[in-house]
Amino acid sequence: MSSFKQPALSVVDGAGGDVATRPPSFSAGDLAHALGLGTNLLVGRFRVDLSTGSWWWSDEIYTMHGWKRHEVEPGLEALSSRKHPDDRSRVVRAAAEALRLGRPFACSHRIVDRKGRTRSVVVIGQGSRGGPSHPPELVGYVVDATPVQKEALARRSSAVVTRAFVSQAVIEQAKGVIMAVSRVSAETADQLLLEAAGRAGIPLRLAADQVMTGLRAEGEAGGITQVALTRALDGVEPVGRPRGHDPLLTRRPRKVAH
Structure with missing residues (x-):
């Protein structure tokens, strides 16, 4: 428990000269909140x-x-x-x-x-x-200040673990789809995904994410087939490069006549 005590404020009555105690305008809780x-x-x-x-x-x-x-x-x-x-x-x-x-x-x-x-x-x-x-x-x-330092390190470690878990989940999801559609082993699915990432020069997680994005689009059009999977693997590309099918990104600027 805090030993903090709100100091009493005295108010002098101008008429009779009596001294009254003014009630505190804030509590110890208010002070703790204000000081963070x-x-x-x-x-x-x-x-x-x-x-x-x-x-x-x-x-x-x-x-x-x-x-x-x-x-x-x-x-x-x-x-x-x-x-x-x-x-x-x-x-x-x-x-x-x-x-x-x-x-x-x-x-x-x-x-x-x-x-x-x-x-x-x-x-x-x-x-x-x-x-x-x-x-x-x-x-x-x-x-x-050691407890504050430990809390900061714990938060940072937790964020790193969370990112790693999410990244691995995306990779495993893509591998699972490859295994189910192509009827291959986990090692072969892993190799196919690694090859797609290597060709594009991007991390495995980004390649897996692109494959799943492509497969979701194919699924909406009529189901995930071997052809759709092959197209998704072949479509893995470097991050930031314009897609060839996007006319807004590949269209050449119009020449202005002088």
């Missing part, structure tokens, strides 16, 4: 006293790195030990500049936790140059 809150992420806080070099971490930062609070001293050495080997040489100039000027910054890198799992984290912070009453410091958050 979705996947729950592990978020940790950190603070660095730049005058002494001392660090403080919240429990979440220990957790995402695979430590318990008593096992390691917060600091640069501990963070560097968990950084992904491929990211150790990266220098984030924006962060250094932000620290110098006291501006907010955000950057990302990968870490490897105690169990050898790679995590993607986003570091958000802001440096303060300090003043007479307080020392310069760096404060911010570390966000474990």
Whole structure:
């Protein structure tokens, strides 16, 4: 459950001076929707006293790195030990500049936790140059963005699998028709389809799709026969080349008399 509480707004009655509480104009749900809150992420806080070099971490930062609070001293050495080997040489100039000027910054890198799992984290912070009453410091958050990355990869993998399934279904459908009409084995049907695709120089799925499109047209005209199948296989052509029977694509432009 969220600990967010809508702040009470006070309204002063001009007549009697009484203070009334104005009801909130939005709910926590409205706020979550407006901010686009979705996947729950592990978020940790950190603070660095730049005058002494001392660090403080919240429990979440220990957790995402695979430590318990008593096992390691917060600091640069501990963070560097968990950084992904491929990211150790990266220098984030924006962060250094932000620290110098006291501006907010955000950057990302990968870490490897105690169990050898790679995590993607986003570091958000802001440096303060300090003043007479307080020392310069760096404060911010570390966000474990690994779940979002995994969700994106899962969606991409699902789309690839779906496309592959659809592609294979079209191929198998065309092969099945060839086997039924020509009374040949699956190997022979596969070879006939491969030869048609090879002649046109197109992928097998596109060849199968063209064959099925041609056969559907033949079926509407009176049934799928061996002649119709042969015509469909021979009619497989490179994608984008105008069809010879289409007068709108093959007609020569008319010459304009001067």
